[in-house]
Amino acid sequence: MAAGASALAQKLSRFLPLKPDELESLAGLEARRRAIPAHTELVHERQTGHQAFILLEGWACAYKLLPDGGRQVIDFSIPGDFMGLRSVLLRTSDHAFAAVSDILVAEVSAGQMIDTFQRRPRLAAAILWAASRDEAMVVEHLVSIGRRSALVRMAHLLLELGLRLQLVGLGSPGGYACPLNQYLLADALGLTAIHVNRVLRQLRERGLVTLREEQVEFHDPAGLHSLAGYHTGYLDQGEGPAS
Amino acid sequence: MAAGASALAQKLSRFLPLKPDELESLAGLEARRRAIPAHTELVHERQTGHQAFILLEGWACAYKLLPDGGRQVIDFSIPGDFMGLRSVLLRTSDHAFAAVSDILVAEVSAGQMIDTFQRRPRLAAAILWAASRDEAMVVEHLVSIGRRSALVRMAHLLLELGLRLQLVGLGSPGGYACPLNQYLLADALGLTAIHVNRVLRQLRERGLVTLREEQVEFHDPAGLHSLAGYHTGYLDQGEGPAS
DNA sequence: CGGCAAGTTGAACCGCCTCAATGACGGTGG
DNA sequence: CCACCGTCATTGAGGCGGTTCAACTTGCCG
Numbered sequence: 276m277a278a279g280a281s282a283l284a285q286k287l288s289r290f291l292p293l294k295p296d297e298l299e300s301l302a303g304l305e306a307r308r309r310a311i312p313a314h315t316e317l318v319h320e321r322q323t324g325h326q327a328f329i330l331l332e333g334w335a336c337a338y339k340l341l342p343d344g345g346r347q348v349i350d351f352s353i354p355g356d357f358m359g360l361r362s363v364l365l366r367t368s369d370h371a372f373a374a375v376s377d378i379l380v381a382e383v384s385a386g387q388m389i390d391t392f393q394r395r396p397r398l399a400a401a402i403l404w405a406a407s408r409d410e411a412m413v414v415e416h417l418v419s420i421g422r423r424s425a426l427v428r429m430a431h432l433l434l435e436l437g438l439r440l441q442l443v444g445l446g447s448p449g450g451y452a453c454p455l456n457q458y459l460l461a462d463a464l465g466l467t468a469i470h471v472n473r474v475l476r477q478l479r480e481r482g483l484v485t486l487r488e489e490q491v492e493f494h495d496p497a498g499l500h501s502l503a504g505y506h507t508g509y510l511d512q513g514e515g516p517a518s
Numbered sequence: 519m520a521a522g523a524s525a526l527a528q529k530l531s532r533f534l535p536l537k538p539d540e541l542e543s544l545a546g547l548e549a550r551r552r553a554i555p556a557h558t559e560l561v562h563e564r565q566t567g568h569q570a571f572i573l574l575e576g577w578a579c580a581y582k583l584l585p586d587g588g589r590q591v592i593d594f595s596i597p598g599d600f601m602g603l604r605s606v607l608l609r610t611s612d613h614a615f616a617a618v619s620d621i622l623v624a625e626v627s628a629g630q631m632i633d634t635f636q637r638r639p640r641l642a643a644a645i646l647w648a649a650s651r652d653e654a655m656v657v658e659h660l661v662s663i664g665r666r667s668a669l670v671r672m673a674h675l676l677l678e679l680g681l682r683l684q685l686v687g688l689g690s691p692g693g694y695a696c697p698l699n700q701y702l703l704a705d706a707l708g709l710t711a712i713h714v715n716r717v718l719r720q721l722r723e724r725g726l727v728t729l730r731e732e733q734v735e736f737h738d739p740a741g742l743h744s745l746a747g748y749h750t751g752y753l754d755q756g757e758g759p760a761s
Numbered sequence: 762c763g764g765c766a767a768g769t770t771g772a773a774c775c776g777c778c779t780c781a782a783t784g785a786c787g788g789t790g791g
Numbered sequence: 792c793c794a795c796c797g798t799c800a801t802t803g804a805g806g807c808g809g810t811t812c813a814a815c816t817t818g819c820c821g
Binding site: 320321339341342345346347349361364365366367369370393396400403404407408410411413414415416417418420421422423464465504508509511 | 604607636
């Protein structure tokens with residue numbers, strides 16, 4: 276893989292080494308770029324219009340709002356992630372997207388997607404693999420919220436984000452830059468910001484992990500894995516074709 | 519659509535009216551049938567071997583087990599649902615499947631799937647639409663567990679199952695047959711069976727809905743919708759092609 | 762300097778859990 | 792035929808995890 280390849284190209288190459296013509300098609304999907312400032316809503320819930328985004332730089336999140344004003348963050352998007360791929364087939368978007376930090380995205384129309392899928396089946400398979408992996412992450416998230424304690428949930432999330440970032444060349448085993456504040460973490464984990472604060476304190480006091488000044492630092496990765504009961508199976512960190 | 523068509527054919531036809539040759543291919547996917555008794559595990563977590571199932575009759579559930587013995591049900595499968603579609607691309611299944619009642623399934627190999635996708639692009643789009651819809655349901659489920667009270671969660675689940683069943687010709691606006699016991703509901707909603715019991719009692723005493731002898735009866739659909747803050751957008755109950 | 766967003770901490774409350782027990786039902790074997 | 796069992800539903804009492812409300816701090820920016 277060429278140096279300087281996009282985060283998405285890096286990620287897909289883990290599943291399937293991409294050929295020059297496939298990389299070219301991928302670059303075509305990433306051509307129509309747009310910078311978006313932090314805290315902007317890209318897509319609102321139930322928005323029609325079939326287009327997806329590829330996140331090139333920065334962090335975003337997918338979420339749903341509730342009638343009572345509450346918010347549930349479905350997942351966080353990092354460079355190399357598709358956003359809104361589902362709305363290419365569904366009539367409307369089933370959730371909203373917002374920029375967490377300043378971000379750079381590529382807009383992809385439904386037509387472009389379908390065209391690429393027909394002309395580049397291997398690339399299509401790789402993109403569907405990535406989408407399946409994202410789905411598996413949502414499922415793991417659901418399990419977290421349903422059956423794990425707040426402490427374990429937080430540990431799990433911080434570990435998962437670390438692994439995902441490493442796959443696209445951001446972050447290291449020791450930590451990573453993380454623009455998420457405690458409100459966002461709370462809405463992701465189904466907690467209040469206040470309790471997130473207490474949970475982070477516990478993790479810090481146990482010498483496991485620190486989140487300070489937008490930086491996550493793992494002090495005891497083994498201890499954290501053990502606390503979180505973490506196994507990476509669902510992430511399928513690609514070691515060649517699955518089939 | 520022909521009378522007596524499979525539940526899956528009924529469902530897909532809502533998205534895209536299927537042509538005879540497409541219905542034939544679909545029937546081909548549903549040909550290799552197998553009866554499975556209740557409470558049997560079809561696929562265990564991290565199972566390799568790329569195959570999917572189409573549920574033809576009965577109910578099943580997808581779930582993950584936790585180290586502490588807990589269980590989180592990801593979703594329930596009803597006739598016309600695919601199970602394990604994701605494991606066609608992912609190296610291993612990211613969760614387990616079990617039969618809730620006695621069921622009848624069709625086994626579909628990864629090769630068969632890929633072959634059908636290449637030869638019948640319209641059918642492929644319809645199947646991906648159904649898969650996107652399933653994903654949207656998992657997302658809604660996540661929102662429920664993360665941000666809704668136990669009472670609202672339960673109301674939401676019972677309503678959603680009702681709508682899904684109606685789409686494949688099972689159940690009516692007044693209710694439906696439901697083989698789920700309180701333990702299963704608890705593991706789906708992130709509660710204990712004991713609390714499920716109390717929640718069901720509340721719903722009953724408020725005159726909204728009853729679950730007795732494997733039968734759900736809606737006594738006040740409007741009141742239930744209002745309590746659940748239910749809107750059907752994410753279900754995309756198909757009224758013709760989306761694109 | 763004043764204002765706002767984000768983080769931190771304490772105290773009281775409550776939704777849901779845990780532990781414990783009881784009842785209803787169908788199946789099974791003596 | 793009935794004693795026995797396992798499964799499921801039901802109910803009570805007490806406890807804990809996480810919420811709610813209410814400060815107070817810190818840092819940033821105009």
